[in-house]
Amino acid sequence: MLEMLDNPQLVKIHFETHDDLVLVWANGAPPLVAEFVQVKGAEADKLWSVADLCLRKKQAVGSSIFEKSLDRDQHEETACFRIVTLRPVVSALTPLTYKRGNEARAIDCDEMVALKADLDGRMPNVVSKRGNGTGYWLDNCQWDARHDEVAVKTHNRMRLFEIMQAAGSLLLLEHIDILLDELRKLVKTAGDAKWKPDKAKKILTRKAFLTMWDACLAKLKDDAAQPSGGKLIEKMSNASLTGTVVAMAVDMRLDYARSVRTSRYMQPDEASQLQGRVKSEVQNLSAKRAAGTLDLDGPAFHALCVDRMDAINASLPADQGDRSAFLKGCMYDIADRCLLRFDRTGL
Structure with a gap:
């Protein structure tokens, strides 16, 4: 939500529709980019590994994290992927934690070549409905380790402060917390809504979000000023x-x-x-x-x-x-x- 507030290229968010989150980006030239986000909260107390990525539930084909993620590459938008975890990753997966486009994760660098070979060995011949395989997934997947709730809250506070500062309006911590609570309520409401009959509640456009945000700021301003x-x-x-x-x-x-x-x-x-x-x-x-x-x-x-x-x-x-x-x-x-x-x- 803070990214949408700050970045006009993030034009739409789907909450728990095709994935935990789908972020729709307008990066200039068409087509749009759909970023499919999987959030892993219940995790074992260990580092994430390639084996975890490829683990199938009851040996069912298509049930692993990797297969589910790659399978999202079936729509008209260009697909990219993100996995959000609390635990960090083993060294073999470290290149995925770098930002997309970073030379340290170039598909032909030694670490990525080794990772692709490992993934191909565990998941042979797995391709998306658009014909893309492990190389495409590795090139377009971002691994986002968030460590713990306290760190996330601290980061969000500072991020919102910086966004508001850039907009010429500084807020005190108590007001920042009020606004962040409103955002959390919005996310929970959207996530809890059912696709039928509340499809509209599960998809938020940037235009609609900014209207809601301006209303929150106006209310905060009125409450403080009167x-x-x-x-x-x-x-x-x-x-x-x-x-x-x-x-x-x-x-x-x-x-x-x-x-x-x-x-x-x-x-x-x-x-x-x-x-x-x-x-x-x-x-x-x-x-x-x-x-x-x-x-x-x-x-x-x-x-x-x-x-x-x-x-x-x-x-x-x-x-x-x-x-x-x-x-x-x-x-x-x-x-x-x-x-x-x-x-x-x-x-």
Whole structure:
């Protein structure tokens, strides 16, 4: 999905139709290229080998990973292939992990010649319906080892941050996670849909996806920019805070919301770190107040929270710049989301 967002050549995705995924590429001149993707999640705790690639279920012809993959070469689009695994591969399969077109995986290099001979020996005379055999499959197959879920999530976060940065809109980590969650929901919904009667739900064009994406961004922008039904105002009023103090708090929260969408001067790690410090500080203060070790009324507790934001700002390295407004805006955003109260209600 992130590739489709970033790359206009990826024009369509099929979810669990002919394969786990089918990526349709428009690389310029016709015909289109269909990339058939097999995702292997349940794997043995070992390296993938040529034998694994050729293993047939109950000796049934056509049941191996290799045969199933090559068999997809039967449509009008030019076929290429991708295998996604958590485990890496043995050295014999390493050339397939290089990008297509890399000279280190040229079909006539020693490693690929040896791999083709091994594959031919295990799968003799296997060809696709279009007459292509092992050489074609090796030349057009990409092996994509993803290692673990944490690494994938980290990669996706950074990829989305870079995409949005290139588009002129930086996002904080919490907003990136919201958008990634929406993408995961979209993928799951498409995968769970049945070909009949919901064929349309299983195929997503780039045009339709960008429309959905723009709607998600607009909703995120609206949620951040509005005072969320006046919750912040209500909480401050309940704490006997009125007038310009409340108005300034609302304004600082709106500035914070704008900065997390448009700032070009703050990396996601820095923003996430600052948010974490604000959350930790207000949690400490709220806990002390709930325990009775901090006996302050609403205005005094609010003033203490503001002072602590200034203290955090003063502790930052000089080259980080003045983040006081960001920290206070973040604090007010936390209050607006019902995670911080300035009055004593609910303690």
